[in-house]
Amino acid sequence: MRTILVIGIGAGDPDQLTLQAVRALGRADVFFVLDKGPSAADLVALRRQILDQHLVPDSYRIVEAADPRRDRDPGNTAGYGVAVDDWHARRAELYERMITDEVPEDCVGAFLVWGDPSLYDSTLRILERVEARGAVAFDCEVIPGITSVQALAARHRLVLNRVGGPVTITTGRRLAEDGFPPGVDDAVVMLDAGTALRDLDDPDLHIYWGAYLGTDDELLLSGRVGDVGGSIARTRADARRRKGWIMDVYLLRRDPPPAPSP
Incomplete structure (x- = not known):
């Protein structure tokens, strides 16, 4: 059975990782990172910095994918729920492909979540959608992190x-x-x-x-x-x-x- 780790990595300081999170990093065969475009390249770089600080450089594999776009207009009150639901559905399709293609049976993939996965983050909801689709089976483990x-x-x-x-x-x-x-x-x-x-x-x-x-x-x-x-x-x-x-x-x-x- 595949395992997917959802690891809270804190609010930005690599030293904020818990010992549990550091141990979890060492278990992963591949890390998934969503690319939000050139303007947010720092977010990918900070994740790489965290991995380099806690793992042997070049000992890990990262798979990047372009994050589906969604309507972020703060004035779009009526359509906000619909826009988020559509975005989550397209993310679920993406996660399913990444897990299927990049995590062989009995291997471990990981998502690095800013802050903590339980607070205003969509990763767990999207993985629930992937599981509900039934195309790929995996166990999911959650490692808490320090929130902003x-x-x-x-x-x-x-x-x-x-x-x-x-x-x-x-x-x-x-x-x-x-x-x-x-x-x-x-x-x-x-x-x-x-x-x-x-x-x-x-x-x-x-x-x-x-x-x-x-x-x-x-x-x-x-x-x-x-x-x-x-x-x-x-x-x-x-x-x-x-x-x-x-x-x-x-x-x-x-x-x-x-x-x-x-």
């Missing part, structure tokens, strides 16, 4: 939750559509295309923002949204123009209510 949420908290020296309180994790799309979640004091926002923060109607929210966490290009800013929101937007836009891509995440936090008078 954890890396953000560490870099800003934060505890994400208040004492006894919850933390909401949401997306830029939901923040743009619904505003800051009602009844929430602490919200982590991922996958913001760059417009959600601009339209927030509460300038007194505190923000802790980070981009390219764990890499040499890491950017960190914090303060009240009304004071630093414009600076974050400009920094983000400049970084995206310079590199061609950006990965960022931020925590929005309300001030705690004043303590009651004695």
Whole structure:
């Protein structure tokens, strides 16, 4: 039986790999990497850097394939689910071909997932589709990784939750559509295309923002949204123009209510 490993590789720093993940790298016969085009070549290079740091260089095999394109228009609210479903279906066809062609019986293939496979990543859902198609059989093992949420908290020296309180994790799309979640004091926002923060109607929210966490290009800013929101937007836009891509995440936090008078 073939084995497919889905390995969380952290938010960008090769040192963020767990010992379990390093051992899993050593089991793989082939690593699958999706090429998102020249503007995102850094993402492939960072994966190669991770493999070179933890494996003997040139001892492993990488198979690259062009990632199917999908509609990423942040304003396409009505068609978002349809666009993602179509993208996942085409990815499933691609994964099926790669596994069938590149992973012989009793061998091991691996997907290197940014952050952790359980948080806003599609790899496991797509592999479920491949299994459901029934054309190729394999066992799937998941190795957790450090998420950008954890890396953000560490870099800003934060505890994400208040004492006894919850933390909401949401997306830029939901923040743009619904505003800051009602009844929430602490919200982590991922996958913001760059417009959600601009339209927030509460300038007194505190923000802790980070981009390219764990890499040499890491950017960190914090303060009240009304004071630093414009600076974050400009920094983000400049970084995206310079590199061609950006990965960022931020925590929005309300001030705690004043303590009651004695």
